[in-house]
Each structure stands twice: as C-alpha cells, then as structure tokens.
Amino acid sequence: MTRTIGLFALVAALILGTGFLQSWNSALIILNMGLVSAIMALGVNLQWGLAGLFNVGVMGFVAVGGLAVVLVSMAPVPEAWDAGGPRVIGAILFGIAVVVAAVLAWKKLGTGVRGWAVAAITLVGFFLYRALLDPAVDAIEAVNPAATGYLGGLGLPVLLAWPVGGVMAAGVAWAIGKTALGLRSDYLAIATLGIAEIIIAVLKNEDWLARGVKNVIGLPRPVPYEIDLQADPGFVETAGSLGLDATTASTLAVKLGYSLLFTAVLVVLLILAQLALKSPWGRMMRAIRDNETAAEAMGKDVTRRHLQIFVLGCALCGMAGAMMTTLDGQLTPGTYQPLRYTFLVWVMVIVGGSGNNLGAVLGGFLIWFLWVQVEPMGQFAMNLITSGMSEGSAVKAHLQDSVQHMRLLTMGVILLLVLRFAPRGLLPEK
Amino acid sequence: MDFLNAFVALANFVIVPALAYGSQLALGALGVTLIYAILRFSNFAHGDTMAWGTMCAVLATWGLQAAGVSLGPLPTALLAIPVGIAGAAVLVLATDRVVYRFYRAQKAKPVILVIVSMGIMFVYNGLTRFVIGPDDQNFADGERFLISARDFKAMTGLDEGLAIKTTQALTVVVALITVSLLFWFLNRTRTGKSMRAYSDNEDLALLSGINPERVVTVTWLIVAALATIAGVLYGLDKSFKPFTYFQLLLPIFAAAIVGGIGNPLGAIAGGFVIAFSEVGITYAWKKFLTYFLPESMAPDGLVQLLSTDYKFAVSFVILVIVLLFRPTGLFKGQTI
Numbered sequence: 001m002t003r004t005i006g007l008f009a010l011v012a013a014l015i016l017g018t019g020f021l022q023s024w025n026s027a028l029i030i031l032n033m034g035l036v037s038a039i040m041a042l043g044v045n046l047q048w049g050l051a052g053l054f055n056v057g058v059m060g061f062v063a064v065g066g067l068a069v070v071l072v073s074m075a076p077v078p079e080a081w082d083a084g085g086p087r088v089i090g091a092i093l094f095g096i097a098v099v100v101a102a103v104l105a106w107k108k109l110g111t112g113v114r115g116w117a118v119a120a121i122t123l124v125g126f127f128l129y130r131a132l133l134d135p136a137v138d139a140i141e142a143v144n145p146a147a148t149g150y151l152g153g154l155g156l157p158v159l160l161a162w163p164v165g166g167v168m169a170a171g172v173a174w175a176i177g178k179t180a181l182g183l184r185s186d187y188l189a190i191a192t193l194g195i196a197e198i199i200i201a202v203l204k205n206e207d208w209l210a211r212g213v214k215n216v217i218g219l220p221r222p223v224p225y226e227i228d229l230q231a232d233p234g235f236v237e238t239a240g241s242l243g244l245d246a247t248t249a250s251t252l253a254v255k256l257g258y259s260l261l262f263t264a265v266l267v268v269l270l271i272l273a274q275l276a277l278k279s280p281w282g283r284m285m286r287a288i289r290d291n292e293t294a295a296e297a298m299g300k301d302v303t304r305r306h307l308q309i310f311v312l313g314c315a316l317c318g319m320a321g322a323m324m325t326t327l328d329g330q331l332t333p334g335t336y337q338p339l340r341y342t343f344l345v346w347v348m349v350i351v352g353g354s355g356n357n358l359g360a361v362l363g364g365f366l367i368w369f370l371w372v373q374v375e376p377m378g379q380f381a382m383n384l385i386t387s388g389m390s391e392g393s394a395v396k397a398h399l400q401d402s403v404q405h406m407r408l409l410t411m412g413v414i415l416l417l418v419l420r421f422a423p424r425g426l427l428p429e430k
Numbered sequence: 431m432d433f434l435n436a437f438v439a440l441a442n443f444v445i446v447p448a449l450a451y452g453s454q455l456a457l458g459a460l461g462v463t464l465i466y467a468i469l470r471f472s473n474f475a476h477g478d479t480m481a482w483g484t485m486c487a488v489l490a491t492w493g494l495q496a497a498g499v500s501l502g503p504l505p506t507a508l509l510a511i512p513v514g515i516a517g518a519a520v521l522v523l524a525t526d527r528v529v530y531r532f533y534r535a536q537k538a539k540p541v542i543l544v545i546v547s548m549g550i551m552f553v554y555n556g557l558t559r560f561v562i563g564p565d566d567q568n569f570a571d572g573e574r575f576l577i578s579a580r581d582f583k584a585m586t587g588l589d590e591g592l593a594i595k596t597t598q599a600l601t602v603v604v605a606l607i608t609v610s611l612l613f614w615f616l617n618r619t620r621t622g623k624s625m626r627a628y629s630d631n632e633d634l635a636l637l638s639g640i641n642p643e644r645v646v647t648v649t650w651l652i653v654a655a656l657a658t659i660a661g662v663l664y665g666l667d668k669s670f671k672p673f674t675y676f677q678l679l680l681p682i683f684a685a686a687i688v689g690g691i692g693n694p695l696g697a698i699a700g701g702f703v704i705a706f707s708e709v710g711i712t713y714a715w716k717k718f719l720t721y722f723l724p725e726s727m728a729p730d731g732l733v734q735l736l737s738t739d740y741k742f743a744v745s746f747v748i749l750v751i752v753l754l755f756r757p758t759g760l761f762k763g764q765t766i
Binding site for chain 2: 343410
C-alpha cells in the first residue's frame with residue numbers, strides 16, 4: 001500500500017514539477033493525455049492482466065472511438081443525406097445480411113455443398129454490395145467536397161460520444177473475438193494487429209464516413225472555448241484576482257475542464273474495474289487465466305468468458321479513444337500509429353504491473369510522462385554529447401536530428417528492463 | 431476477344447509483380463517460421479530485423495557507389511548483401527545473448543517471449559531510425575528494365591507491353607537460390623538435421639547430444655540472412671522506408687500462418703498465396719476483361735474489387751478464412 005501511494009506521489013510530483021519548471025499548460029497537457037492513457041491501459045489490463053488475452057489492436061479500437069465522436073457530435077449534412085444517405089445505409093444492411101446468410105449456410109447445410117454455397121453467397125453478395133454502395137458514395141462525396149463531402153453526424157452532445165465509442169469498439173471486438181478467440185494466443189495477436197490496420201485503412205479511405213485523410217476538424221467541445229472565456233468579464237476578473245492574464249487563464253481553465261471530466265470517468269471506471277477484480281467473476285477470470293484446463297473441467301465456458309472480457313476491454317479502449325478525439329477537437333486518421341497507440345499502451349500495462357488495475361493506471365501516467373519528456377531530455381543529453389564537436393559538422397547535425405527517435409529506443413529498453421528485472425511490474429498483482 | 435493481349439496485360443500487371451512480391455514475402459515468412467519452429471514464439475521484431483539488415487546493406491551500397499564500384503546492369507546492392515547479413519547477424523545474436531537467452535533458460539511461456547519481442551521491436555525501430563532516419567531511401571542502380579514495355583511491343587507487335595524490371599527478375603532468381611540453399615542445408619547437412627530434430631522433439635534431440643545453444647545460434651544466423659535478403663530485395667523493388675518494413679509484418683505473418691506456421695514449404699506457398707491475392711484483388715481488371723470478353727460484354731467500370739489502400743485487408747481476410755477453416759494452415763504446421 002505504501003508502495004502504491006509512494007509511486008502515485010512520484011507521478012504527481014513529476015507532473016507538478018513540469019508545471020513549476022516548464023509551464024502549467026504543458027503539465028495539464030501531460031495530465032490529460034495521461035488520464036486517457038490510463039483508461040486505455042485499464043482496458044488492456046482487463047484483457048491481459050485478468051484473462052491473459054493478447055490484444056495488439058488497441059490502435060484500431062481507439063480509432064473507432066474517435067470515429068464515434070464524429071458520428072455522434074457533428075452536425076448532419078442534409079444535402080449529402082439526400083444524395084445517398086439511405087442508399088449507403090441500405091448497402092451496409094445488405095452487406096450484414098450477406099455475412100449472416102453465409103454463416104447460416106455454413107451452419108445449416110451439409111458438408112458436401114456448404115463450401116460452395118458460402119463461396120457463392122459471399123461472391124455474389126460482394127458484387128451486389130459494391131453495386132449498391134458505390135453510386136451512393138460517389139454522390140455523397142460530390143457534395144461540397146472541400147468542406148463536407150460526408151454524411152456528417154447526428155448533431156448530439158459530444159459527451160454522448162464517449163459511451164457510444166465504447167459500444168462501437170465493443171461491436172468490432174465482438175466480431176473479431178468470435179473468429180479469433182479459442183485459437184492459439186498468438187493468433188489472436190496477429191488477428192488484432194490486422195483488424196487495427198484495416199480500421200485505419202477504412203477511416204482513411206471511406207471519405208463519405210468521416211472525410212478520410214481530409215480530416216474532420218472543429219468537433220464540438222464539452223468545455224467552453226478560450227475566446228468566449230476571454231470575452232467574459234467575470235472570468236477576466238477572476239483571472240486577474242489570481243494574478244493571471246486572461247489568455248493564459250483561459251487556456252488553463254479549458255484544460256482543467258477536460259482534466260476534471262476525464263478524472264471523473266477514470267475514477268468511475270477504476271472503481272468498476274476494482275469491484276470486478278474482487279468479485280466472484282474476477283476470481284473466475286483469474287482461475288481461467290492461471291489454468292484453463294482446470295477451469296474448463298469445473299464447467300466454465302472459457303471461450304465465452306474470454307469473448308466477454310475481450311469485448312469489455314476493447315470498449316474501454318474505444319471510450320478512451322473517443323475522449324482523446326474530443327480533447328484534440330479533430331479526427332485525423334493519418335496520425336494513428338501502431339507504435340504509439342498499441343505498443344505504447346502495452347508498455348504502460350507491463351511497466352505498471354499487469355493484473356493490478358492501479359498498476360495499469362500508474363503505468364499510463366508514468367509512461368506517458370516519459371514519452372513526452374524523453375525528447376527534451378534527449379535533446380539536453382545530445383547537446384551535452386555534441387558540445388565538443390565543431391559547429392556545422394555532419395555528425396553533430398545527424399545526432400541532433402536523431403533525438404526524436406530516442407523515444408522508441410527508451411520505451412523498448414524500459415519494457416525489456418521491467419520484463420527482466422521486475423516481470424510483475426511496479427505494482428505487482430496481489 | 432484477344433487472348434494473347436489479355437494474357438500479356440495480366441502478366442504485366444499481376445503475374446510479374448506478384449511473383450516478385452511473393453518471393454519477398456516467402457523469404458520473410460521463412461524467417462518467422464524458422465524462429466517459430468526452433469525458438470517457439472512469434473517474433474514481432476522480424477519486420478524491424480529486415481529493416482536493420484537492409485539499412486546496413488543500404489549504407490554499404492552507398493559506400494561502394496562512392497568508391498566507384500558497380501555491377502554494370504545489376505544493382506550494386508547485391509554486393510552489399512553480405513554486409514547487411516553480417517550487420518543483422520551481429521544485432522540478432524547480441525539480442526539473443528542479452529535478452530532471449532535468459533527467458534530460454536527460464537523456460538518462459540511463448541506469450542512472454544512475444545511481449546519481449548515487442549520490446550525488441552521498439553529498440554530496433556529506434557536504432558534504425560537513429561542511424562538512417564525515418565525517410566524513404568533509394569539505393570537501386572544499374573539497368574532499370576530487363577524488358578521495357580516499348581521493346582516488348584516492338585518485338586512482338588502486340589498492343590500490350592510486358593515490362594519486367596531488373597529487380598523483379600533478380601528477386602525471383604535470388605529467392606530461388608536462397609530457398610534451394612536453405613532446403614539443402616536443412617535436409618542434407620548435419621547441422622540442418624539437428625535443427626529439424628530439435629524442432630520436432632526438443633527432449634529427444636537433447637538426449638541424443640545436440641547442443642541447443644548451437645542450434646539457436648545457427649537459426650538466428652539463417653534468420654538474419656533471410657531477413658536481410660528479403661529486405662534488400664523488397665527495397666530494390668520498391669524503396670527502403672523503416673515504417674513500411676514494420677508494416678510488412680502483417681502480410682509476412684499471414685503468409686507464415688496460411689502456409690502452416692513452423693513449416694518452411696508452407697511459408698513459401700503462403701507468401702505466394704498472399705501476394706497473388708493482394709495484387710489480384712487490388713488490380714483493375716477492366717483492361718484484361720476488355721480483351722478477354724466479346725465487345726458487347728466489355729465492362730464499364732474499372733472492375734477493381736478493392737482499392738489498393740485495402741491491401742492489408744486482403745492478407746487479413748485470407749488469414750481469417752484460414753484460421754476459421756483450417757487453423758493448422760495449408761500445410762500442417764509446427765515442425766520443420
């Protein structure tokens with residue numbers, strides 16, 4: 001317990017230190033993304049720490065959450081809906097129907113014909129689906145492509161997007177879990193790695209959905225805009241009484257608003273996760289993790305339980321993704337990188353302590369802090385190393401350019417060191 | 431209907447590129463499969479091992495080019511491959527000593543090794559970018575085409591041209607030589623046989639006096655060679671960019687699993703299955719069908735099943751189909 005408090009105090013000190021030494025804006029930026037990272041780590045910890053499932057598709061589920069923000073909160077584009085909205089919906093429903101029909105055919109027909117039947121259904125279905133979808137997509141993307149060119153969202157409050165993001169990620173997770181769970185553990189890893197790439201490809205290319213690489217910017221915010229705060233005499237007065245100028249105070253207030261919202265979500269999720277861990281359900285999951293055969297002999301349906309926890313964990317990642325996109329105020333599919341969104345979250349879980357929810361949260365904050373701060377530290381170190389070299393030498397320029405790649409190296413080394421010398425993480429499972 | 435032109439168009443846009451790409455994937459998948467068979471884990475750092483080996487070869491190529499060495503019509507990079515292999519070998523052997531050996535001694539679970547390989551992936555990624563940077567690097571030289579489309583048209587009088595890049599021909603030839611050498615090694619030499627025995631039944635192999643550390647070292651050396659050759663060929667054919675190599679991980683894994691992970695023959699078959707599906711499904715079939723079908727049935731659209739941006743989806747869908755219907759792969763996996 002002292003260890004937990006001590007390490008969390010250390011993280012708090014690091015963030016406060018950033019505030020005192022660099023700026024409070026930087027500190028709050030780190031804190032906000034740390035909160036989001038902690039939720040992602042909580043999701044992965046649920047899967048890995050509690051059930052031993054190896055999900056390396058975190059990036060995909062995070063991106064699905066981001067998509068949810070666009071679909072929920074952006075204003076709809078009526079012209080685009082008139083141009084082809086119903087047809088796109090129809091095509092997608094048809095596509096789902098084809099998949100269902102293929103699954104049913106496989107289950108109901110005899111072994112001799114079912115292979116051919118499924119192949120025929122999917123092949124014909126695919127062409128019909130494209131014939132239905134393509135004209136509608138062209139029509140939608142032709143509507144004012146510079147500003148919209150997509151269907152828009154539902155125009156609902158953006159906070160609603162967070163649970164919706166979780167639900168959407170859960171839906172994707174269900175489909176992938178249904179196929180890949182129950183096979184060997186590394187197959188799930190490779191399947192999730194693949195689905196993440198595909199989700200990003202869909203986001204980048206289906207312009208009618210969320211404008212693809214043209215990005216959706218100006219997403220609605222759950223907190224006020226800086227400009228409005230600066231125009232509010234009451235706010236300026238309060239800021240003045242605290243000894244801050246209005247501009248700085250407004251940026252801080254907005255970030256603080258996000259921090260409070262995110263903290264509330266994290267606390268609720270953490271309490272739920274802790275309750276789950278201590279419940280009979282949590283004990284069952286750990287029993288399955290530690291000895292699948294024995295758990296199965298006790299009558300537990302291992303594959304079903306795995307599917308359940310896989311979906312739950314991915315829902316958390318989706319929710320965190322929605323929160324992150326809300327924080328950014330834009331959806332930019334081009335920026336999703338597996339190293340940053342999948343593997344970094346894994347480093348957080350392993351370093352924090354897999355199987356321990358508090359450990360995952362701690363790892364989220366700590367690793368995010370390092371991810372942000374390693375670059376300036378590296379810069380400092382590199383300046384020191386290269387200070388003896390002559391100005392303008394190629395080696396010096398190259399070394400200083402390379403500082404940005406220190407992060408990957410540092411993260412890898414940290415992961416390897418923890419795995420070797422403290423394989424149970426900073427806060428081990430009890 | 432014009433079958434000859436149809437076939438040439440198909441060869442130009444599908445068969446030749448897919449053969450080259452398939453050879454590259456097959457070499458990559460062989461590396462993954464060997465590690466799986468001997469060390470018993472899925473190596474997530476394989477793409478970055480390829481990137482590192484290729485980077486060493488690229489640097490050596492630049493050195494050779496600067497020194498005025500050239501192979502005439504062939505790319506200078508061929509001469510640099512041994513340097514690349516040496517670089518990759520040093521890296522993977524050092525990694526094995528510092529990192530993997532500890533877990534081997536502990537008899538750690540395979541999934542732990544996979545996570546360890548994730549850490550290694552980060553480190554390699556950082557190292558490669560540290561040395562050469564994250565950008566595209568071009569290191570191909572020599573003659574660009576074996577046959578250019580224009581020469582082919584002049585030679586045969588057909589409407590369609592068939593262009594074969596030197597690098598494509600080279601890829602297939604080098605891959606053939608590499609694979610033959612590998613199979614000769616595995617089937618005919620003492621060390622190769624001891625590797626197969628170790629993969630088949632570790633305990634029995636240990637009882638009959640096979641030195642496991644030697645088997646592991648030889649495996650890493652072979653993997654370093656395969657990864658570098660695959661990487662250099664891919665880089666010559668397309669271009670060298672560290673992130674692309676990291677992304678190759680997915681089709682390579684798909685190839686290894688589709689063929690039956692742990693089975694070298696399967697890895698080769700899997701590589702070609704993935705490559706042909708990827709190229710075939712993202713190819714716009716309009717030209718081929720226009721030649722192939724009677725005029726009245728010529729298609730209006732591009733007849734492209736999926737846009738090229740979805741090429742990852744192709745390897746993924748094939749992977750899922752195989753996992754669902756034949757989890758052991760086309761060939762039975764898990765032994766060499």
